[in-house]
Amino acid sequence: MASIKQATVAQLRGMAPASVIHGGVDSVQRALAQLNSKDTPIEKYIYLSQLRGTAKDTFYRLLIDNIIDICPYVYTPTVGAACQLYSTIYRKPDALYLSYNDRGNLAEIMSNWPQHGIRIAVVSDGSRILGLGDLGIGGCQIAVGKLTLYVGGAGIKPDSTLPIILDMGTNNETLLNDPLYLGLRMKRVYDDAFLDEFYAAVRTTFPDCLIQFEDFSSESAFKYLDRYRHKESLIQAPSAPSGQLHTGKCFNDDIQGTGAVILAGFINAVKLASAASGRPILDQRIVFLGAGSAGVGVAMQLVEFFTRNGFTEEEAKQKFYLVDSKGLVTDDRGDNLPAHKRALSRKAGGPQFKTLEEVVEHVRPSALIGLSTVGGAFSEKIVRMMGSFKARPIIFPLSNPSHLSECTFEDAIKWTNGRVIFASGSPFKAVEHGGSTYESNQGNNFLSFPGIGLGCIVAKANEVNDDMVYESALALADSLDDSEINTLLYPRLHRIRDISATIAARVAKAAVRTGAAENSKLGGMADTDLLAYIKSKQYDPTPC
Numbered sequence: 323m324a325s326i327k328q329a330t331v332a333q334l335r336g337m338a339p340a341s342v343i344h345g346g347v348d349s350v351q352r353a354l355a356q357l358n359s360k361d362t363p364i365e366k367y368i369y370l371s372q373l374r375g376t377a378k379d380t381f382y383r384l385l386i387d388n389i390i391d392i393c394p395y396v397y398t399p400t401v402g403a404a405c406q407l408y409s410t411i412y413r414k415p416d417a418l419y420l421s422y423n424d425r426g427n428l429a430e431i432m433s434n435w436p437q438h439g440i441r442i443a444v445v446s447d448g449s450r451i452l453g454l455g456d457l458g459i460g461g462c463q464i465a466v467g468k469l470t471l472y473v474g475g476a477g478i479k480p481d482s483t484l485p486i487i488l489d490m491g492t493n494n495e496t497l498l499n500d501p502l503y504l505g506l507r508m509k510r511v512y513d514d515a516f517l518d519e520f521y522a523a524v525r526t527t528f529p530d531c532l533i534q535f536e537d538f539s540s541e542s543a544f545k546y547l548d549r550y551r552h553k554e555s556l557i558q559a560p561s562a563p564s565g566q567l568h569t570g571k572c573f574n575d576d577i578q579g580t581g582a583v584i585l586a587g588f589i590n591a592v593k594l595a596s597a598a599s600g601r602p603i604l605d606q607r608i609v610f611l612g613a614g615s616a617g618v619g620v621a622m623q624l625v626e627f628f629t630r631n632g633f634t635e636e637e638a639k640q641k642f643y644l645v646d647s648k649g650l651v652t653d654d655r656g657d658n659l660p661a662h663k664r665a666l667s668r669k670a671g672g673p674q675f676k677t678l679e680e681v682v683e684h685v686r687p688s689a690l691i692g693l694s695t696v697g698g699a700f701s702e703k704i705v706r707m708m709g710s711f712k713a714r715p716i717i718f719p720l721s722n723p724s725h726l727s728e729c730t731f732e733d734a735i736k737w738t739n740g741r742v743i744f745a746s747g748s749p750f751k752a753v754e755h756g757g758s759t760y761e762s763n764q765g766n767n768f769l770s771f772p773g774i775g776l777g778c779i780v781a782k783a784n785e786v787n788d789d790m791v792y793e794s795a796l797a798l799a800d801s802l803d804d805s806e807i808n809t810l811l812y813p814r815l816h817r818i819r820d821i822s823a824t825i826a827a828r829v830a831k832a833a834v835r836t837g838a839a840e841n842s843k844l845g846g847m848a849d850t851d852l853l854a855y856i857k858s859k860q861y862d863p864t865p866c
């Protein structure tokens with residue numbers, strides 16, 4: 323070993339400053355200084371992408387040690403701009419690009435990927451990137467960003483991760499007319515056979531790989547989750563030896579990851595609200611603005627919270643009021659509702675409302691949750707109404723990135739005189755009001771997906787079932803420390819690696835309990851041993 327090192331050093335002499343070859347100068351400090359010299363978020367994003375590609379240990383050490391400061395530049399909100407500008411700022415490839423023109427050859431193309439032991443792939447078709455709509459091939463950066471957090475936030479090894487973009491065209495005219503656009507210049511196609519081929523190619527090329535579906539448009543998100551999530555289902559798969567393949571080993575981050583993270587925040591929010599008002603924790607009326615994959619995913623996860631706490635499904639659903647661009651979602655409002663909206667529509671014969679304001683006025687909700695992608699949709703009037711109904715109104719404007727948030731933290735604090743229980747999808751700075759400082763909560767799925775994924779990897783889970791997702795939410799809700807418990811809904815981000823390990827351990831145990839774990843050793847392991855084992859395996863880079 324020593325001689326190989328010697329040989330390498332000998333070969334490198336003169337090829338770089340001696341202090342770089344021999345170590346001793348702190349590459350992380352230098353990277354931080356270079357990062358700080360960049361003026362704009364997108365310049366910081368570009369710099370960090372290059373660093374990840376050229377000096378990954380330095381990049382991840384920098385990220386892990388400065389996660390609160392750097393996360394917004396590798397993830398939301400800056401990653402949104404990076405997806406929009408992708409074809410302009412492109413330097414070098416950093417994902418697996420599978421285009422619709424490659425159909426029939428996806429497994430062969432996938433085998434070109436240089437690493438073999440892939441454990442986690444994040445895939446997008448670019449059709450609904452954050453709240454920014456169809457960004458075509460630019461959506462690859464959302465997959466890259468999520469996996470960066472898998473490494474930094476959960477400790478998965480960088481070489482075990484695989485970002486994938488399915489380029490199936492785009493309906494974004496600006497991109498189609500952009501001479502620099504790097505994706506297929508055609509209208510988006512919707513083709514289940516292409517998705518089946520993709521899914522089968524991953525499963526046969528990387529058998530240990532969990533697939534995370536990300537930022538597909540709502541109908542596709544629900545459709546493909548349903549199609550691939552169950553381990554019992556079979557699909558036709560020419561790339562598999564038997565021509566058929568059992569599905570499983572996947573989850574949808576926007577439906578299940580966001581659902582879990584918001585359930586965790588909601589559990590802690592209703593405790594705080596109940597402590598202030600004396601009202602029972604389960605006495606809630608919840609208005610949702612936005613009935614896409616995240617909105618319905620979150621609502622379904624909250625329904626599960628009520629059904630696991632003594633309510634029938636019908637009773638639980640009665641607590642929810644879904645509002646979309648046409649108003650309150652009801653069975654008899656005259657349009658053809660897609661299945662995911664029907665799951666939570668109000669029954670025929672009740673009142674009809676065209677605006678959020680009317681719904682809030684009528685329902686007098688205890689909680690208002692936004693996943694609408696309509697920036698500012700929680701107006702001053704609406705927030706003040708919420709403040710007049712309850713001692714501590716729960717308001718979660720969750721749309722991403724920041725400018726699409728339904729209201730800002732500062733406004734919510736001002737309009738409720740500091741009484742709001744608040745969580746947003748993108749980060750907001752602390753706010754001073756009336757002599758007090760209020761810390762914001764970021765209810766973003768980055769608190770849940772790294773732990774869910776890591777737990778599945780540890781358990782060798784063959785599916786991600788409802789019990790596992792629910793357990794991830796409970797684990798996150800339980801993870802507040804003494805300094806957080808009476809003020810915050812989520813743990814502070816600098817603890818993300820420990821939190822992810824804790825979530826992973828509980829997800830892995832839930833996989834064992836529900837028969838989804840192929841790693842039979844876990845069953846007999848004490849919880850504390852499992853947690854220690856997971857932590858001991860986390861990637862912890864020491865750059866030279």
Ligand SMILES: O=C([O-])CC(=O)C(=O)O
Binds near residue numbers: 452453537576721747
């Ligand atoms: O990426 C994020 O910040 C959260 C998320 O999944 C989305 O908004 O689609």
Ligand SMILES: [Mg+2]
Binds near residue numbers: 452537576
């Ligand atoms: Mg997403």
